[in-house]
Amino acid sequence: MIGSTVARLAVNAGYDVVLSNSRSPDTLQELVAQLGPQARAATADEAAEAGEIVLVSVPLKAYPALSNTPVTGKVVMDTGNYYPERDGVISELDTKTLTDSEYLERYLPGARVVKVFNNIFFKHLLHLARPVGAADRSFLPIAGDDDSAKREVVEFLDSIGYGAVDAGPLAEGWRQQPGTPVYGPPYGTFANEQGTPAGADVIRSALEAATR
Numbered sequence: 301m302i303g304s305t306v307a308r309l310a311v312n313a314g315y316d317v318v319l320s321n322s323r324s325p326d327t328l329q330e331l332v333a334q335l336g337p338q339a340r341a342a343t344a345d346e347a348a349e350a351g352e353i354v355l356v357s358v359p360l361k362a363y364p365a366l367s368n369t370p371v372t373g374k375v376v377m378d379t380g381n382y383y384p385e386r387d388g389v390i391s392e393l394d395t396k397t398l399t400d401s402e403y404l405e406r407y408l409p410g411a412r413v414v415k416v417f418n419n420i421f422f423k424h425l426l427h428l429a430r431p432v433g434a435a436d437r438s439f440l441p442i443a444g445d446d447d448s449a450k451r452e453v454v455e456f457l458d459s460i461g462y463g464a465v466d467a468g469p470l471a472e473g474w475r476q477q478p479g480t481p482v483y484g485p486p487y488g489t490f491a492n493e494q495g496t497p498a499g500a501d502v503i504r505s506a507l508e509a510a511t512r
């Protein structure tokens with residue numbers, strides 16, 4: 301859902317995209333055909349190797365099975381959310397010792413992880429993209445420890461149709477995790493797939509209103 305939506309927005313913005321899943325590239329052929337010649341399917345190892353910016357968009361329970369191909373030094377965008385009923389109990393997330401993205405970081409040594417896209421329904425993400433300068437542009441919170449990685453993500457978001465609000469380091473990523481004010485509501489209800497635009501001030505206020 302989220303991975304293919306980001307792929308679609310990226311292709312629309314002129315990027316070349318390499319998609320992978322847990323099965324095989326063959327199972328992604330229909331999606332690749334829809335996305336057109338800028339997209340191709342590969343194994344997770346090949347995708348990790350090929351990506352200048354890597355998107356990890358899998359359930360947290362799949363982290364131990366992620367590709368072992370090193371992504372050291374690469375920008376990794378993390379869409380993940382911890383849902384114990386889906387992912388199983390992860391004690392450090394239950395006790396809030398780690399944020400969801402700090403947990404991913406453990407599986408990707410040396411990656412420059414940026415938390416992004418985790419707080420928006422994939423259909424809203426598709427429909428709310430707007431060009432630079434549009435009055436109804438929506439903004440997404442981002443969290444990360446590496447300022448240059450965040451700048452690359454801001455540039456990427458800008459090109460695919462979104463502004464960004466800096467939510468701080470990965471340790472502050474809890475402000476955009478499930479159950480917080482910025483997680484879902486600013487972009488409207490599930491019933492309206494077109495979504496409701498959410499500007500920078502709305503996102504900033506929602507981040508500030510989060511309590512742990």
Ligand SMILES: NC(=O)c1ccc[n+]([C@@H]2O[C@H](COP(=O)([O-])OP(=O)(O)OC[C@H]3O[C@@H](n4cnc5c(N)ncnc54)[C@H](OP(=O)(O)O)[C@@H]3O)[C@@H](O)[C@H]2O)c1
Pocket residue numbers: 301302303320321322323324344357358359360362365366367379380381382417418419420421422423
């Ligand atoms: N859905 C949303 O609107 C939304 C919005 C924001 C954030 N999120 C979060 O983003 C994450 C992904 O959610 P989703 O809804 O996009 O899930 P999804 O549609 O179920 O997609 C998950 C993808 O991960 C792949 N995958 C699983 N294990 C893998 C592995 N070891 N290596 C490579 N690929 C693997 C799956 O491939 P196979 O099908 O081959 O197993 C599948 O393509 C979750 O943490 C979710 O909470 C979701």
